[in-house]
Amino acid sequence: MSTVTERPAPAPADGPVTVRPKVGLKAPISYAVAALITALLMAPGTPGDTSTTFQVGSAREWVTIPNITVPALVTIIVLALLMAGAAVWAWLRVRDHRPAPMWLHVAVGLGFILAFLTYVGAGTTSVIPMVSLLGGALALSVPLVFGAMSGVICERSGIINIAIEGQLLFGAFAAAVVASMTGTGYAGLLAAPIAGGLVGAALAWFAVMYRVNQIIVGVVLNTLVIGLTGFFFSTVLADNRALFNTRMPLDRLRVPVLAEIPILGPVLFNQTILVYLMYALVVILNIMLFRSRWGLRTRAVGEHPKAADTVGIKVNPRRVWNTILGGAVAGLGGAFFTVGSGLAFGREMSAGNGFIALAAMILGRWSPWGAVAAAVLFGFSKNLGNMMSSIGSTIPSELLLMLPYIITILAVAGFVGRVRPPAASGTAYTKS
Structure with a gap:
């Protein structure tokens, strides 16, 4: 009886096959689109004899920086060429299976923003106040950053927090009263996080204890808070504004x-204590989420709650407490x-910022630093519309005021690329 001996297949002559990671064309295409918009839309509408003046200094700095005046058309063309060069370089890197670096x-x-500001200020007698523009962008980003951090905490735990809008509004109401x-x-x-935590507790109660659909609960809570705050605003606050709804601004603390x-x-x-708390929150949350036992267990119950349960992590209690914490942050x-902001409370004054914060969290890929970058982008676009109307630009400021909401739609629709939320986000856990 003969036996057949199997021989191993010979190795390829060229050695082992190396599988290179697939790199998409999103970066070079985005750079090329930015270059085309700058060259075909901004440059033709800029007269060749105009200039743009940037105010980059203020009176209370170490060094007094004079205003910088640049030729508008030449600056726009140079920036368009640089962006086109970046698109070509990014395409060459993609061809070699290498992604474009973050600094690019x-x-x-920044080049596209600078080109747009140059285009906006061309031919006007006003200057582009860079310090005011950046300061206003930071201020408008504050509720977005807090809301995005709330979303990160909750969704990393497996809870979809659609109620950020209601938590922001209830926090504003409690702070004012x-x-x-x-x-x-x-x-x-001190009262604001307590109010937000109460809304978070209601979300956790229905979503975790009764396993109700988390998106539906969040929408209902938003509607409930809008109704409650609107009722008390029309009755209690309106009848006695001096006692319940006066302006009590926080002091600016100059470092x-x-x-x-x-x-x-x-x-x-040169900000209020609320902004400094935002700085601390982002740094601490990033460290705690990725460098601590709490963060490891939080991510475990958001990714694979059954596996977390088998090693002794209490999934549902952790989700409840993290949802309350997320509500307090919002x-x-x-x-x-x-x-x-030194304002009295107004009806529905959160104005959709909770949903924009949710989009910032998605744009940031459920990372604190990424969510901050997206929130600052939203805040900058909102403040840019306000600045354009003040300098007398011919571009309708309403177009720029639409930009944060357009970016929100694109983010939710997945235009920013494939993003993967925590695997168990939105899924109730029942211990078997």
């Missing part, structure tokens, strides 16, 4: 030395609308 994304984005009754904005700053840094100093280090962001 930032450089092209408590600050008016106590006579200090800092008391309102010595750091506030004198040119351009960025007045923007980052409520703290809601304080920006009242005590943070």
Whole structure:
């Protein structure tokens, strides 16, 4: 009886096959589109004899920086060529299966913004106030950052927090009422996260305890908060504004030395305590989420709750507490609308910021730093529309005011690319 001996297949003559990662064309296409918009839309509408003046300094800095005036058409053409060159280089890297570096994304984005500002300011007698533009963008980003951080905490735990809008609004309402009754904005700053945490507790109660659809619960809670705050605004607050709804702004705290840094100093280090709390929250949350036991267990219950349960992690209690924590964070962001901005409470004054914060979280791929970058982009686009109307630009500012909502739709529709949420996000867990 003969036996057949199987021989191993010979190795290929060229050695082992190396599988290169697939790199998409999204980056070079985006760069090329930015270059085409700059060259075909901005450059033809800019007269050759006009200039744009940028105000990049303020009176309270170490170094007094004079205004910078640039020839508008030449600057736009040069920036368009640089963006086109970046598109070609990014395409060459894609051909070699190498992604475009992050610094190139930032450089092209800044170049496009600079080209647009040059186009807006061309031929006008006003200057482009860069410090005011950046400072306003940061201020408008504050509730978005807090809302996005709330979404990160909740969705990393497996809970979809559609109720960010209601948490922001209820936090603004509580901050205004408590600050008016106590006579200090800092008391309102303490009340805001409590109010947001209550909305988060309601979300956790229905979503975790009764396993109700989390999106439906979030929408219902938003409607409930809008109705409650609108009712109390029309009755209690309107009848006695002096006691329940007066302006109690937080003081600006100027950080010595750091506030004198040119351009960025007045923007980052001459703010209220709410903005400094935002800085600390982003740093601490990023460390805790990826460098601590709490973060590891939080991500475990959001990715694979059954596996987390088998190693002793209490899935549902952790989801409940993290949802309450996320609600408190969003409520703290809601304080920006009242005590943070020095305004009295107004009906539905959150104005859709909760949904934009949710889109910022998606754009940031459920990462604190990414969500911050997206939130600042939204805030910058909103403030840019306000600035254009003040300098007398011929471009309708309403078009720019639409930009944050357009970006929100594109983010939700998945235009930004394939993003993967935590695997168990939105799925109730029942211990078997």
